[in-house]
Amino acid sequence: MSTIGTVDADGGEGVSLHQRILSDISERILSGAWAPGHRIPFEHELTAQYKCSRMTVNKALSQLAKAGLIERRRRSGSFVRRPQSQAAVLEIHDIRIEVEALGLPYRYERVARQKRRSSAEDRALLELGPAGPVLALECRHFAGIRPFAHEQRLINLTAVAEAADEAFLGTAPGPWLIGRVPWSAAEHRIRAVAAEKHIAAALDIEAGAPCLVVERRTWSAEHPVTHVRFTYAAESHTLVARFTPSRT
Amino acid sequence: MSTIGTVDADGGEGVSLHQRILSDISERILSGAWAPGHRIPFEHELTAQYKCSRMTVNKALSQLAKAGLIERRRRSGSFVRRPQSQAAVLEIHDIRIEVEALGLPYRYERVARQKRRSSAEDRALLELGPAGPVLALECRHFAGIRPFAHEQRLINLTAVAEAADEAFLGTAPGPWLIGRVPWSAAEHRIRAVAAEKHIAAALDIEAGAPCLVVERRTWSAEHPVTHVRFTYAAESHTLVARFTPSRT
DNA sequence: CCGACGATTATGTATATACATATAGAAAGG
DNA sequence: CCTTTCTATATGTATATACATAATCGTCGG
Structure with a gap:
């Protein structure tokens, strides 16, 4: 609501809000605290929780959706997806x-x-x-x-x-x-x-x-x-x- | 500058601007038209070209950077990256x-x-x-x-x-x-x-x-x-x- | 009881604005 | 000529706002 840029008001130490929201949520999902099917907080709730604008929360959630961790449904909210068929990034070097x-x-x-x-x-x-x-x-x-x-x-x-x-x-x-x-x-x-x-x-x-x-x-x-x-x-x-x- | 939402002013047919910028640029890179090392247009140039705000261009370019197609350097601009060591998404099904x-x-x-x-x-x-x-x-x-x-x-x-x-x-x-x-x-x-x-x-x-x-x-x-x-x-x-x- | 319909709601996309930050390149100094 | 300092610039991150869109839910009529 007040500060702008990467310097954070309270707990943050140099990490961007975007990053913090991302890691907070993915950690809860990966640890199992939020099981598949669980509805994660609405954008407006996260907005209040992190004291930031909806755009910031929206960008983070969109990224999680693109990464396949959550699924977003209009009018209903965002839900933890079931673990996907495993895919691996196979790097083939020189x-x-x-x-x-x-x-x-x-x-x-x-x-x-x-x-x-x-x-x-x-x-x-x-x-x-x-x-x-x-x-x-x-x-x-x-x-x-x-x-x-x-x-x-x-x-x-x-x-x-x-x-x-x-x-x-x-x-x-x-x-x-x-x-x-x-x-x-x-x-x-x-x-x-x-x-x-x-x-x-x-x-x-x-x-x-x-x-x-x-x-x-x-x-x-x-x-x-x-x-x-x-x-x-x-x-x-x-x-x-x-x-x-x-x-x- | 004028329209809002997914409906586009001129050429677009239902695709979001975000998507169009993404595909335009990646196509030019993958076809070789923009070779590795080439500096792609500055954000403000793309802003003018697509007649949209800087945020929209910025989001698209950031995504291309995360995907590894371009590299962004402050004060210098964004550059086409050299083809990376090939990585493949290996899907292992049930x-x-x-x-x-x-x-x-x-x-x-x-x-x-x-x-x-x-x-x-x-x-x-x-x-x-x-x-x-x-x-x-x-x-x-x-x-x-x-x-x-x-x-x-x-x-x-x-x-x-x-x-x-x-x-x-x-x-x-x-x-x-x-x-x-x-x-x-x-x-x-x-x-x-x-x-x-x-x-x-x-x-x-x-x-x-x-x-x-x-x-x-x-x-x-x-x-x-x-x-x-x-x-x-x-x-x-x-x-x-x-x-x-x-x-x- | 069921189906049509409109209100509500959460997300999707875009704008304009503001300030932060790293750095290339110019200017000043030794 | 080399180094330091300053400044202009492109990107990085965030805000507040606006309107679009899809889908759920309650309401109402048959």
Whole structure:
């Protein structure tokens, strides 16, 4: 009612009111104090409680609704939602960063490179309509002296023409593409396979050994850009995804 | 400057200004028209362009910043961020729903159930401090007549006392827990393994065959609630995660 | 008893205004 | 030429107000 800005009248210590309302409410929900279905206070009640304007409360509640913690119903109020089907933010880093996080020296090696007209298989992988030029790459990523990951990549040269002139001897295609091509969508497919001979040799493991395969397809503004298949030897890699619903 | 509400003066057709600004700008960024590093118009310029108040523009830009598309710098303006390390929203559904989506009849079977004092291994899996009662479950999920997934679960009875009285013969522990326990965090670990004898038998595959293992640990307000390990035969399962950065 | 209808109410969206705050860049000083 | 100080500027947060919209609830008539 009186103060403006981030300095708060009473209990607050430098945190914005917005933040305080957000954390207060999400804490009550996550701790279970406000069970699913529970009606949280009306905007005008929170307005009185926090001694602030309705807009401030409204912004905070709208954000909680967008984060999926509450559901807002006109005329009825805002209600705690039932826990959602679990979703996790899966971050897939640059392999170099991943390897270096392990404290091991990283090395990249380009095994093969071929510019060709897209085959039917290429088009299926890229979800490409008409045939066009693509660049097929095969690479290895090392952690120390051990092979860490095997990479098979297709780049749609219609979408990224400049890739045709790049040898990819020193730079891995991943980091090269990131930062050069804005991407609008990506799809991951994660599965376990038995290593086929070719890949087993590249990873220095036995044929038939279990491997984790991560495939990623990337689009930029409706155009398919690239398809990658990373193969990791089972013991070398675990994907970790952590999720906290309060996406402040 | 003149109209209020969702009805728009000129071009808009029922969409809120907020939404229109959001989609206009993110489209320009994702299409590459505004490259990384590019300074997007100042708030006061957008205010003039959309003939609206600064607050409306500010809310939209703040949202884009929170979504990671732009970076805002005081005194300097707002800039298109470089494409981030790719992150995907990985949704892990109820297995029943997954199976039924395949058009196959779902069946659940509880193989074993044991209430015990947590062993050292249990405590490591749950990240539990002091020893306490836990419930260990082993289950199978079927798609048609074929085993689809094998489930090994630990439930921390200190956190969820009521689970002690549940036999889990008809209901799988996943759906039972969801909706009963609010959860605040989850961690997934995904990896490939060779099937050990016990699990190979349960899944009706050969020992040593590659399997996809998804482990999930769940907390509720700092208390570990449950640890699950799902094992899928390689050919039966692929995790798919799709991501579009415009998280409207 | 039931269905139509209008009043009430909580949220949704937008405006205009005010002051805070970080900082890039210009001006002043050594 | 380098450093310090000042100022202008763009964003950050909050207020008070206004009107739109959807849905619930009570009322009234058949």
